[in-house]
Amino acid sequence: MNFAVLVFPGSNCDIDCYKAVEDTIGQPVDYVWHTETDLSKYDAILVPGGFSYGDYLRCGAIARFAPVMGALVKAAEEGKYILGICNGFQILTEAGLLPGALMRNQSLKFRCHQALLQVENTNTPFTSDYQEGEIISIPIAHGEGNYYCDEATLAELKANNQVVFRYKAGNNPNGSLDDIAGVCNKAGNVVGMMPHPERAISELLGSADGKRMFTSILSTWREKHGAAAIG
Known part of the structure; x- marks a missing residue:
């Protein structure tokens, strides 16, 4: 399974994403510069955090x-798997690949600490190894993570089960609407989230709860492509 990590001027979590793929699932992974116009080689594409x-x-x-x-x-x-993390989530909403927008944190302060998330949707390629309702610990690091959409869009997100993660009740760090921490598109192959799973792949980092996002995607891809894809 081939992974791409997009790199924009100002990206600073690209190495974290690269190492997460390398260390957790051992699949081929490339840095891909923002001037590239062909991603046909890749099965999954990570849009990392930073300040593009x-x-x-x-x-x-x-x-x-x-x-x-x-x-x-x-x-x-084409149905390829795309994960936007933090600034990557912001880029996906700006591009119209995901609904809603990210605004300044309600506190107007940059927040950088562990956050408790509740898994709301396990029917995406990135969340199949979790349990619905499970509470996981994933770090955040953002100043503009306050998710917002209009009432009609929120109703649609709920109806289509497009809310993938919520901050645990009472633990919303940024004022995000309906405690939303991550959403997906209607097809479920594009996921965006503000917390950083690539920084939670080992207990040495404070949590290994992000590791299953990477094992999920490999398991999903292998299941889709059959036994020939394994190994």
């Missing part, structure tokens, strides 16, 4: 127009 283009205008607003984004939209339409 310095977060000028809005977070992700400039990265959304990078050449690689055309190829990313095509990959999403």
Whole structure:
């Protein structure tokens, strides 16, 4: 299974994502620069956190127009697995691959600490190894993680089971609407989340709860492609 980690000017979690793939599931993984226009080689694409283009205008607003984004939209339409983390989530919403928008934290402060999440949807390629309702510990590091959408969009998200993660009740760190920490598209192959699972792959880092996001995607891909894909 081939993984791509997109790299924009200002990305700073690309190495974390690369190492998470390498260390947890041992699959081939490449850094892919934002000027690339062909992602056909890859089965899964990670859009990492950071401060793409310095977060000028809005977070992700400039990265959304990078050449690689055309190829990313095509990959999403083809059903390939895409995970946007933190700034990557912001980029996916700016590109229209996910609904909603990310605003300044309600506190107007950058928040960097462990966060408790409740798993709401285990029917995505990235969450199949979790249990619905399970509480997991995943770190956050963001200043603009306050998820927002209008009432009609929120109703649609709930109706289609597109809320993937919520902050545990009473533990919302940013004022996010309905405690939302991550969502997916209607097809379920594109997931965006503010917390950083790639920073939670070992107890040495404070939690290994993020590891199953990477084992989930490999298990899903292997199941889809049959026994020939194993090994």
